[in-house]
Structure formats: structure tokens, C-alpha cells
Amino acid sequence: MQSRILLVALASIAVAEFAYADSPSVTAVLSNSEATVGETVELQIKVTGPGDARPPEEISIDGLEIHSTGTSRQFEIHNFSTNSSVTYNYTILPLRAGRFTIPPQTVQAGGKILRTPELALNVADAPGQQTKTRPGRSTQSQPTSAGDLVFAELVVPKKTAYVGEVVPVQIRMGFDARVHPRLTEPPDITGQGFTSQKLQQSSQNLETINGRPFEVVTFKTAIAAARAGKFEIGPVKAKAQVVVPRRRNAPRSRSPFDLFDLDDPFSDPFFSNPFAQFGERRDIQISSDPVALEVKPLPPNAPPSFSGAIGSFVMATDAKPKSLQVGDPITVTTTISGRGNFDRVNAPLLEDDRGWHKYPPSSKFKQDDEVGISGTKTFEMVISPNENKQNLPVLAFSYFDPAKEQYVTLQSEPMAIAVQGGAVAPVVAAQPPASSPATAARGRPPVPNSAKPQDILYQLTEPSRTVESFEPLYARRGFWAAQSLPLAAVLVFAGWKIRRARLDDREARRISALQHEAAELMHKLRRRDDASPQEYYAEASRVVRLKAALASRDRGVDPNTVDAETAAETFKLDTNSCDRLRRLFEQNDEWQYSGTHNGPERISPENRRDVLELIENLK
């Protein structure tokens, strides 16, 4: 069940991908825009996108013989994204010299009618500047040399060019089909005064040259001269490993292919009987002859919108939206396609940008060939009107056409737009265009159209009485100095509380001691019958003093200072009790200070009970 779900999901994704695939597009490219009479040039029409395509049935141009050579299809899947394309190949054989234009061809694809771009082909009378170092009799001075088995040639279609003009270059390297070649160092074009693009391997096919089969590998690149003058392009150098037969002293037999005594190295028995002995792998250096190129400077008086583009281009412009408010952004899309140095193709300029706020454009380039000479560069520029406008500003793009040998300026067609809202303050128009499209999209909203240009509020002439600081409050010294006040308050509060606790503790200990002493004395008074009257009255009066001191604990009374009157007042005794208490203290004094007593030597039980009763009632 899970596998079914997975299949369904994959199918859905595939269908969705097909559904969301790009709409079909068509490109056409010549393998070379310069040729000589009798030299074939390839034309490729590539249709990309879903659906069936119908190529042009016949391309007929006077002076050119054009034949279809086949169709190739490509189908690619990358991360669930499908891409299919069909390439229709044609060969063009120029029959006479001149400048030929291949008009746009109609191609039906995916239910749409597409048109290829217009292509130009310059055909020269004289043979092109082709330098070939091919194996032949003249190069066979080194018998059985590996150099006989390979050749390299540099094909530069032009003798003259302009500074900065991109010149396509082909490097053809041929290897005898029987040497099992292996390229160890790719070809490199030596020379100074020009820049070359990265080499791209274009094709590999089998050709028969001088009656011998050769594997010919074609590399393509483009060069651009950096300064005027006469240059030598090349030679092209490369290194390869080939298998050649081992040398033998014995005379070898004739190869059946060597009918004309060409000293063919493959007349070696190694090739007739590979198992008889092994060949050896040998490193060889391949080199071509250099090609002369004359580079001319560009003519003066270039138009203002010329940025260095050289070639042949066409321009198309579109803008969205066409109905908007003042200050709203418009995206202007400009497509420049053709053949030339696209790295110097910059965005077209606004011929009159007054009343417009423009942002830096973005660009993307899609090349139609291996080396990026043909292609389409698309620019997106955001502009916004600062006032009422009825047309988009005209866009101008200039380039130098080396075929016409003059500057060409392309201008966009006037495009009508509808801008609503009043004019924005002129100051806005004077602002520098400093924002990118991203800025425009996510920046501040434009001024409302209905609102009049706002003016700032009046000047405040009332001086401030205080000097303010940017320093936050917590970082100022005064703030932390002010914290000393509550800190001091906390410390005073804590100190006061601690001192008070200590005092309370001392008083509690004193009271506890007094209570303890009173309890012990009471215990003695109750239990000891044999105590002398001196001891008994002393202890009894001491208990009274202690109880009086405990009863008036809040005042912190010392028990030694308590007399009969104080005790009576403390306990608020009646007259009888007061008299008894006084008599107790008097008897104690008598026993303490006289040493004798008029009464008996011992205290009677009645007196003891009377004293105890008196003391116990003291509360």
C-alpha cells in the first residue's frame, strides 16, 4: 500500500512538473558567422520546452545551399525537473561571396508559433585564414614519428577585428585512429594582446584525411583583442599520449595500405598482428601554426549610451504595470539578443530621466552557443514616476557593428502608460537614485498621491533650561551615587534591629536567671524544716524581692533595691498583707544586722506556713 502511495506521489510530482514546465522557446545559432566560398557552416535550431515541434520545412536563400542533416533530441531530469529539447541541424554551403541574412524561421512548438532570431553570415571570396599542419609528405621527414600521426590546426575566421570584438576560434586536433590517443594537456592558445575564453570541446568525429582515418576533436573558444595592432594568435600547443609501434632493426613488410610508398608507420607489423609484439606509449607535443590578426581601434565619437558592446544585436522592451500611481514602481524588462561580446553589454540608458526615480538594474544572460558569443541578455530595471507621465522614457542601447563598421543605437518604442495622482514635490526628483530594486520593493511606501507635499513643522525657539545627556541613566555616576542613600538606610535599619535584638536577649537572660533563683528559693522554703530563722527570713525576703523585680520587668528593676513598700506597691497588697510583708522584712533585717533575736531559736510551723502563704500569694 505504501509503495502505491509513493508511486502516486511520484506520478503527481512528475505531472505537476510537466504542468509547470516553461513555455517552449527557440534559438538559432551559426557555428561560424564568417566563412569562405565552399566552406560549410552549421546551423542549429534548438527548440526547448514541452510538446512536439515542427521545424521549418525548407530554408532557401539565394547564394546559400542549405540542407537538413538531422535531428537530435535531449531529455533531462534534474531533481524532478524535466527539460526536453530538439535540435535541428543544417549545413550551409556558401556558393558566392557576400553578406547573407538568414531571416527568422517559423517553428511550431507546443501549439505555439515561434520565430528564430535573424542571423547574419559573411562569406569571403578568398579562403579563410586557416592554418593547418596536416600530416603529409612534407612532414614525413621523421619516419615513424609520432608527429605523423597527429595534427593541430587553428581556425580563425577573420583577418581583421576591432579592439574588444569577440572573434570565434576553432582548434581542430586530429589523431590517427589507430594510435589510441589520450590528451594529457588540453590545447592552449599562446600569444599576447588578447584575452581568450575557456575552451569548450565542441565535437569529435572521424574524418579521412589524405586517405587515412583521423579522429578529429574540435574545441571552440573566442578571443578578444585588448589593443590595436598586428598580433599573432597561437600557436596552439597540447600534449598527448599515443601508442606507436616499437622500432625493429629488421626490414619490415609493406603494409597493404602503403601502396604508394608513403612510409606509413602503420606498415609496422604491430598493426598487422597486434599480438606479435606490444607497441609503446609515447608522449608527444602537438603544435599548430600561428595565425596573424590585425586589430583596429574603434572609431571615435561613440554615442553616450555606448558601453563597449561590439557585434550585432537587437533589442526588445516591455514594462509592467502600465497603469499606476505616482511613486509606484514599474519594472522595465529589456532583452538584448544577438552575437557579440555580451560581457560589455550593459543596460540601456533612459534618454530623459527627468521626473523618474530609477534604481540599478539587474541582468541575466542566457547563451546560445558553447562560448557565449550568441545569446540573450535580459535586464530588469525598476523606475518610478515622480509626477504625471504619459509615456515611458525611451531606452537607448548603442553598439559597434564591425560588419557595417559604424556605431548603431537601438531605441525602444515609446510606450504609453497611465499615471494617476498629483505631482510629487520637486525635491524628490532631485534625489539621487541610490536604491536597488530590492530597496524599492521593500523600502518606505511612496508618498500618497492625494496628499500635498508636506512641510516640516515650525522651529522651537524656547530654550531648554536643562542640559540633557545621551548617556542612559544607569550609566551615569550620579545614579550610582544616589544608591548610597537607600543603602545607608538599609544599613541603619539593620543595625538598629540587630542592636535591639541583642538588648532583648540580655534582658531575657536576666529575667530567666531571676526566675530560676526564685524557683530554687521557693523550693528550699517549702522543703527545709531545719533552716535557721536567719537563713529562712533571708531567703523569704529574697524571694519577695525577686518576684517584685519580675513583676516589674519592663522597668528593669534591680531586685536588691526592692523594699517592703516597693513590693507592696508592685503587688498592690491589702493592709493586712502589707503589714505581714513589712514584718517579714523587719525580721529579716533584725536577723541580718543584730545577729540575735528575741524570739525562739527555730521558726514555728505556723510562722513558716504564714510566710509561705504570703509569698505564694504575691502575684
Added chain:
Amino acid sequence: MNSFAVIPSAAKRSRGIPSRNPTVFPRDPSTSLGMTGSRMAIVFCLFFGIASGAFAQAQADFAKANQAYAQGHFKEAIAAYETLVSARHWNANLFYDLGNAYFRTRDFGRAILNYERALALDQHHPEATANLQIARDESRALELQPTRLERYLQFASINQYSIAAEVAFWLGIFGIAALMFVRRRSAALVSLSILSLLVCAMAVWAIHTVDNGSKGRALAIVTGNDVQARLATADTANSVLALPAGSEIKILSTRGDWMYAALPNDLRGWIQTKNAKQVRL
């Protein structure tokens, strides 16, 4: 302890004879430095007089700058206001007026910078708020978008949070001190202490968030024209974002003449130091 000043006898000095028995005058014991109360009053008056004189001078300069502005001499007004700023007589009205003067000269970057400074000193300056909006509209300046949390926390200023944290802290400390010494610990006192310390912690967190946020101490304003934030510290480095004058950035670090900054639209890039000014002086 008595201290004494030794002065040679006037009679012996007149005869040119060196003094052997110098006359000794006791120092006035009323002050430790021998300075009378009247002298102290004079010093105090002098200090107060100098301070009030400087203040009066600043007010006069301010009035002069306002007059230049009223007469349409905006560059003179700017020079006069900038002199006051250099002398650190900072207040919100001064920066507001300076912003207005820059606005009149179409220098929207510096106008916005000074409105921001006025608002940094007085968060609720209505005129600065209104003119800042107009200047931003004119220059199409980009703003840093504060987070939702920052927006909530900006209802109070950092100074207000500081005072709240201070009051709450001491309330909490007094509460804890009281709890340590009272015999009966009431629930109300415990709750008050905990609540106070919580409020203090939240206020400190708010200070940290606001101070380090998009409108915090690292806030700077682009004052140059055609300023490009770049990927690296080179004029040839790829551009990250074009910043119109008056756009806000937050400085993250500096390296030589370049500063690395958080930009509007959640981007980051390098900007030359001369092209932006920090709001807080």
C-alpha cells in the same frame, strides 16, 4: 592643632636686615584652610556666576541661530546650532531645530539624524516625530524593523526602566531586611519582596533588550548619498544594499574606516564610517 604662618618683620625688611625673630600670626581657626565664610561665599558666587554666564551665552547663541533660520540663512543657522552641539549644550529642541535647518538645505540624512537625536533625548517629542516622518518620506530612507518584543518594550524609555529597576530593587532589599528581623513573617511582606525583585529583574532585562535592540545605543543614520553596503571592506566589493540618506543601520563592529552593520531588510554589510553617524553622542 594650631598651624602658623611665618611673615618677616616689616621693620627689619625695611632696613634690609634678615629677620631672626619672625613675627608669628595664628591662622584663622574658623576653617580648615584658613578660609572665612565670606570667602567661601565669594567663591560660590563666582562659580555660580560663571555657570549662569555660560548658560546665558548658550541661550543667546541659540536665539541667534533661530534668528538666522527665520531669515532663511540656513547654513549660518546650522553652523550656530552645531557650535552649541559641540559645546555639549544638548537638549531635544536644539537637535530638533538643527534637523529642521538641515531639512531646509535638503540634507535629509543629517536632518533625520538630528530628529533621531531629539527623540533619543525626549522620546515623546511630537514635533520631532512629525518632521522625522516627513524627512523619511522625502528621502525614502529605510528603517530597521524592530522585533515585536522591542516594539512592546519601547512604551517606556531606558531611563524609566532604570528608575523602575532601582525602586523595585530597594523595595525588595528592604523587604528582605525586614523579613530577617521580624519575629512574625507575614505572607504579604514575603510576596512584596519577591514581586519587587521580579519587577527589578524584568526592568533590567528590558533595559538590556532595548539598549541592544535596533533603536538602541548602536543605532546610526546614513548621512552620505549613494551609500552602498558591501560584502567586504573594499569599494570594489559586491554591493549588498543601496542605502538612501537617512536610512537606519545598527553598528555591529568596526574595522578601520569601515563598520559592519545590520541593515534594513534583515541584511548585513560593510559601510564606510564616514557615511554614517551614531545617534547617541
